Amino acid sequence: MANIFEAVKAAVTVPVAAERYGLKANHAGMVCCPFHDDHKPSLKLNEDYFYCFGCGAGGDVVELTRRLFDLRPYEAASKLAVDFGVDVPATAPPDGSLNRFRSDLLRCQQVLDEYLNLLIRWQRRYAPRSPDDALDDRYVEACQMLEPMDYMASVLAAGTLEQRIRTVELLLADGKMDQLEERLNRIKEQERMEEN
Numbered sequence: 369m370a371n372i373f374e375a376v377k378a379a380v381t382v383p384v385a386a387e388r389y390g391l392k393a394n395h396a397g398m399v400c401c402p403f404h405d406d407h408k409p410s411l412k413l414n415e416d417y418f419y420c421f422g423c424g425a426g427g428d429v430v431e432l433t434r435r436l437f438d439l440r441p442y443e444a445a446s447k448l449a450v451d452f453g454v455d456v457p458a459t460a461p462p463d464g465s466l467n468r469f470r471s472d473l474l475r476c477q478q479v480l481d482e483y484l485n486l487l488i489r490w491q492r493r494y495a496p497r498s499p500d501d502a503l504d505d506r507y508v509e510a511c512q513m514l515e516p517m518d519y520m521a522s523v524l525a526a527g528t529l530e531q532r533i534r535t536v537e538l539l540l541a542d543g544k545m546d547q548l549e550e551r552l553n554r555i556k557e558q559e560r561m562e563e564n
C-alpha cells in the first residue's frame with residue numbers, strides 16, 4: 369500500500385462516506401448537493417467518485433470529505449482513516465502537511481499558554497479594589513478572554529483530530545497568531561522595563 373490516499377480510497381467507497389457524513393441518497397444514488405443550493409438531488413454518488421449535475425462539483429472520496437469539512441487533502445484522508453478505522457501506511461505524508469499541522473499545533477499551544485498565563489496574572493493584578501474603581505482594560509480583557517481561550521487550549525490538548533485541525537486553522541486565520549505573538553512580546557518587553 370503506497371500511501372494514505374490509496375489506503376482510504378481502497379477501503380471507503382463514496383456512498384459509504386456520504387452516508388456516514390449525513391448525505392441521504394435516494395434509490396438512484398442521488399443526493400441533494402451540499403456544495404450549492406440544491407432542492408432536488410442532483411449529485412450522483414458512484415462507487416469511487418461523485419459528480420453534481422448542478423454545480424459540477426466532483427471527485428473521489430477524499431475530495432468529497434475535503435469539501436464537506438473544508439480540510440486540506442491530507443487532513444481529509446486522515447479523517448477518513450480515523451472515522452473508518454483504516455490501517456494507513458506509517459510513512460511520512462507526501463506533502464508534509466501532517467508535520468506542518470503538528471508544528472502549527474505546537475505553536476498555537478505555546479502562544480495560547482503564554483496568553484492564558486498573562487490573562488490570569490492580569491485578572492489578579494488589575495482587579496478593582498473597591499466598587500468605585502474604574503475598571504482596568506487589562507482586567508476587562510482577562511474577564512472576557514479567559515474562558516474562550518481556556519476552552520480553545522483544552523480542545524488543542526484533548527480534542528479529536530478534526531476539532532484540533534479546525535481550531536488550529538481558526539487560530540492561524542488572518543495572521544491572528546502572529547499578531548497575538550507580537551503583542552505578547554511587546555507586553556513582555558514593557559513589563560520588563562516597568563520592573564526595572
Ligand SMILES: [Zn+2]
Pocket residue numbers: 401402403404406411420421422423424425
Ligand atoms: Zn452541486
